[in-house]
Amino acid sequence: MKLILLGPPGAGKGTQCKRIIEKYGMAHLSSGDSLRAERAAGSELGKKAQSYMDSGALVPDGLIIEMMIAAIKKAPSGYVLDGFPRTVVQGEGLDAALKKAGERIDAVVNLIVPDEAILLRMTGRRSCPKCGAVYHVENLKPKVVGQCDKGCGPLVQRQDDTPAVVANRLKTYHEQTAAVVGFYAQKGNSIMDIDANRGIDAVTGDIFRKLDALSGCTSGKRCR
Numbered sequence: 001m002k003l004i005l006l007g008p009p010g011a012g013k014g015t016q017c018k019r020i021i022e023k024y025g026m027a028h029l030s031s032g033d034s035l036r037a038e039r040a041a042g043s044e045l046g047k048k049a050q051s052y053m054d055s056g057a058l059v060p061d062g063l064i065i066e067m068m069i070a071a072i073k074k075a076p077s078g079y080v081l082d083g084f085p086r087t088v089v090q091g092e093g094l095d096a097a098l099k100k101a102g103e104r105i106d107a108v109v110n111l112i113v114p115d116e117a118i119l120l121r122m123t124g125r126r127s128c129p130k131c132g133a134v135y136h137v138e139n140l141k142p143k144v145v146g147q148c149d150k151g152c153g154p155l156v157q158r159q160d161d162t163p164a165v166v167a168n169r170l171k172t173y174h175e176q177t178a179a180v181v182g183f184y185a186q187k188g189n190s191i192m193d194i195d196a197n198r199g200i201d202a203v204t205g206d207i208f209r210k211l212d213a214l215s216g217c218t219s220g221k222r223c224r
């Protein structure tokens, strides 16, 4: 399957993507994770992206489209796109590349969460700088406070999860990303609206039911 997972920052896209790929076995292509890896590696792209990311703004479309199309080419049998496309221009860029390759997106999963809930969620989020695992001080606590369950060491708060930056990321979402849902609806793609203002398992259950119906999977567990 080739999927797009949309939703505001902090809607749980990363967490749900990990569960989706575990069950359906496709690649997880996260634009945010790729950018953080570029920054950690000190690449040209990472350096260019840094100031945008730290302020909660979007990295320019051209850079993102190039990075994500390269990743998609390496995952011909299926993927879930997490955090991309985030503008209509990025959607058009993706569309053009897929058309050229004779491919199409099977479904768009749209996670819906109100802004107030997002603010609470994101400012409590902690992640492991080594393995990328994500926790929450209230909703998804690590076994030992402040430590990664996989033994990697201390958890950190992402620089862009502080209250002022979160507010800016939400503004950016409403101004530039919310329209991407309409873009895909207009193109006739199947949009799976999911109420994501609930516990993680309830959200996963809804997503799995819809993806099972789409893929014809009936095993209940793994569907590769």
Ligand code: AMP
Binding pocket: 009, 010, 031, 032, 033, 035, 052, 053, 054, 056, 057, 058, 059, 060, 064, 082, 083, 084, 085, 086, 087, 090, 160, 169
């Ligand atoms: P994320 O982890 O997906 O919330 O992304 C973290 C930050 O990376 C965002 O706030 C943006 O600055 C940047 N970013 C990630 N994906 C994109 C994208 N598709 N377009 C532009 N900027 C992006």
